[in-house]
Amino acid sequence: xxxxxxxxxxxxxxxxxxxxxxxxxxxxxxxxxxxxxxxxxxxxxxxxxxxxxxxxxxxxxxxxxxxxxxxxxxxxxxxxxxxxxxxxxxxxxxxxxxxxxxxxxxxxxxxxxxxxxxxxxxxxxxxxxx
Numbered sequence: 001x002x003x004x005x006x007x008x009x010x011x012x013x014x015x016x017x018x019x020x021x022x023x024x025x026x027x028x029x030x031x032x033x034x035x036x037x038x039x040x041x042x043x044x045x046x047x048x049x050x051x052x053x054x055x056x057x058x059x060x061x062x063x064x065x066x067x068x069x070x071x072x073x074x075x076x077x078x079x080x081x082x083x084x085x086x087x088x089x090x091x092x093x094x095x096x097x098x099x100x101x102x103x104x105x106x107x108x109x110x111x112x113x114x115x116x117x118x119x120x121x122x123x124x125x126x127x128x129x130x
Contacts, residue, residue: 028093039082
C-alpha cells in the first residue's frame with residue numbers, strides 16, 4: 001500500500017515534527033525557569049529585610065485566578081507576579097505541545113491522531129479551567 005503525500009506534508013515528516021516539538025518544550029521550560037529565577041531573585045532582594053509572620057496567611061497566588069490583576073502587578077514590576085508568570089508558562093508549555101501536535105497531524109492528514117490530540121487538548125484545557 002503506498003501513501004501519497006502532498007508537497008507540504010512531504011516536508012513535514014515525523015522526525016522533523018518531533019524535533020520541533022522538542023525545541024518547543026525546551027524553549028518553554030527554559031523561558032519559564034528563567035522567569036521564576038529572575039522573579040525569585042528580585043523577590044528575595046525586595047523582601048530581604050522583611051520578617052516573616054507565620055501567624056497570618058496572605059494569598060499572593062490569588063492573582064493567578066484573575067489575569068487582569070496579574071497583568072497589573074506585572075506592569076508594576078512585582079517580583080511575585082514575575083514568578084507566577086513563569087509558573088503559568090510552565091503549565092502552558094505542554095498545552096502548547098499538544099496544540100502543536102494537532103497542527104502537525106493536520107498537516108500530515110492523520111485523522112486518528114488529530115482526534116486523539118484534540119481529545120487530550122480538550123481534557124487539558126478543561127482541567128485547567130475547572
